[in-house]
Amino acid sequence: MMKEENRLVFFSSKIFVLLIVAQTLPRIYAFPNGAPEKVCDTMLPFHGGGILPANSVPPFRIETSSSVVGQGQVLRVYIAGVPNGLQFGGFMIQARQIRPPYEIMGQFNPSESGHSKLMNCGNSVGNSATHSHAGPKAEISLEWQSPIDFEGDVIFNSTVAQSYDTFWVGIPSNTVRVVKRDLAPQNYSTPRPRFSPSSRPPYVPAYEQPVTTPMPEDPFYDECESAKICFGIPDGCLEKRNCVNAGAIKVRGNIHEFEILCTAKDAAYVALGLSDDDKMGDDLVTECVPQNGRVAMYSSYTSAPPNGNYGAKRNGVPLTARLVESSFINGAIYCKVERDQTTKVGNRVFDLVNKKYFLLLASGRSLKDAGVGYHDIIKSSSSKAISLAEIQSLSAASPILLRLHGAFMITAWIGTTSLGIILARYFKQTWTGSQLCGKDQWFAWHRICMVSTWSLTMVAFVLIFVEINGWSANQDRHAILGVVTTIICFIQPFGALFRPAPNSKNRPIFNWLHWLGGNLAHLLAIVTIFYAVKLPKAELPEWMDWILVAYVAIHVIVHLIYSIFLCIQIAGCVSDRQQTQKINAFQMGDMSHHGLRNSMKMERKMDAPFSAFRKGLLGLYIVILILFVAVLVLIVVLAPIEATFKDLQAKLN
Secondary structure: OHHHHHHHHHHHHHHHHHHHHHHHOOOOOOOOOOOOHHHOOOOOOOOHHHOOOOOOOOOEEEEEOOOEEEOOOEEEEEEEEOOOOOOEOEEEEEEEEOOOOOOEEOEEOOOOOOOEEEEOOOOOOOOEEEEOOOOOEOEEEEEEEOOOOOOEEEEEEEEEEEEOOEEEEEEEOOOEEEEOHHHOOOOOOOOOOOOOOOOOOOOOOOOOOOOOOOOOOOHHHOOEOOOEEEEEEOOOHHHHOOOOEEEEEEEEOOEEEEEEEEOOOOOOEEEEEEEOOOOOOOOEEEEEEEEOOEEEEEEEEEEOOOOOOOEEEOOOOOOOEEEEEEEEEOOEEEEEEEEOOEEEEOOEEEEOOOOEEEEEEEEEOOEEOOEEOOOOOEEEEEOOOEEOOOOOEOOEOOOHHHHHHHHHHHHHHHHHHHHHHHHHHHOOOOOOOOEEOOEEHHHHHHHHHHHHHHHHHHHHHHHHHHHOOOOOOOOOHHHHHHHHHHHHHHHHHHHHHOOOOOOOOOHHHHHHHHHHHHHHHHHHHHHHHHHHOOOHHHOOOOOHHHHHHHHHHHHHHHHHHHHHHHHHHHHHHHHHHHHHHHHHHHHHHHOOHHHHHHHHHHHHHOOOOOHHHHHHHHHHHHHHHHHHHHHHHHHHHOOOHHHHHHHHHHHHO
């Protein structure tokens, strides 16, 4: 009896060990009966735990027996591992057009091997295929019959599962052209060649073909304002079907369906945010990010000062969204995402049914380790908060405050400041016999120019403060230099109010400080305007830099010309004074005190030499300044000016 018990314990322990070993072996299985038809559009396995597709280059290839097939003819398609013999468990494959609307094309023939079965996606029979059992497979061979009424390019796209938690979505074949039957090669279904690593074509990301997309007939725009809310930038792009960024929301029962589109060729991401206001911060964001030829979806939450720098963080955001469709074609990003009705992030609850939200759209060229980078391509918010179930048209928030800020700063620092500095430096001995409001002409006009600069700068500062809802969080050079310039500008007139008397010993110190403050503020302001051209939000053309360079060159040249004539004037005055001293040495006894005083009064009433030249150059300089200010303000107000000119040209044509 004791021996039987020992034997039972021994066999039990062996079974336990075998179970442990079995759990550690690689698992190659999938849904035992193949993919369900509810994944026809996404080709995304609904594996438990929210497992995402692998981001690495797929170790499997989709190959065809020919790159050309006739209408209604048969083509052989293969799914195989790289290297040959690498096994997989599940798969799903279908042929689609490579251009919108990306319809599923043709149909597969029943498999003779029994490893696959047909799927009916939509109203078509057998237009997709999947595995019929979960056993390991080294290769799958399928027959695909092209449609009889289609002519164009298709691509075979497949999902391949190596194991339950390791699978790749969107593995593409090379392009196959469907031509008229009489143009197709006779040997259209040749046996599969044995591919060697050197003869295998390079991996091509899903649907990435040399075509210009999205096309004007892109179906993204079809249901706008009829079945879904659409928001696109720049303004008016929805009607023209040429948005750089676009978002759409469609409510279907308990599901909120989000579509996001970005056509910028160098975009690293596109994102759509739901916000309580039209500013970034404390928002629920849906990110669509191309990765290894496919588009991945992430949910993130934007943080805002004083809790931290602006940015989208994915950690801590619950998985209440699912990617159901995506494409990455010729650099254009598209994704369709389903969201639950509520999402709770920390203490914030985003209720898509009962609350209204502003829509924020953004795209950029960079990514961070766990989130997206700065929106340096384009960013905008909707002009109002909306209920997501209410179909309506949306426009972007008005940039009027931003445009006024730029226009006022250009007028102040390129216009009035430049003129005021010239007047104070070179015209103190001009119009000496004329006054304005009881002050010398040069001083009166200098004060008018500087008061205008101060007023425009303060108003512009307040406008941009209101526009960005506080201090700039990006701490870029434009913002930092702009604040420093505004502080110096604010102080200058108060210092002038307390200037010492002309005969005071402190007057030279005041003159130097006042001169230094004014010129330093002017220099910093011009540099700040140069940095503004680089700001994505300003939407200014890069060639605006050359206009600014031309202004700087002309301003410096005018200063040099005036300085040269000032030096000549000073040299002449020194020579005249020396000559006068010599004459006075011989005639001092003949000049009465009354006669000397009258001579000094006459000298003060006379303009300095070259007065006519200075006035003429000043008139020319004023005309040039007005032209510069008018052109630059026009560029700022009409930004983006290239798009504005194209619209005007289209209307004229």
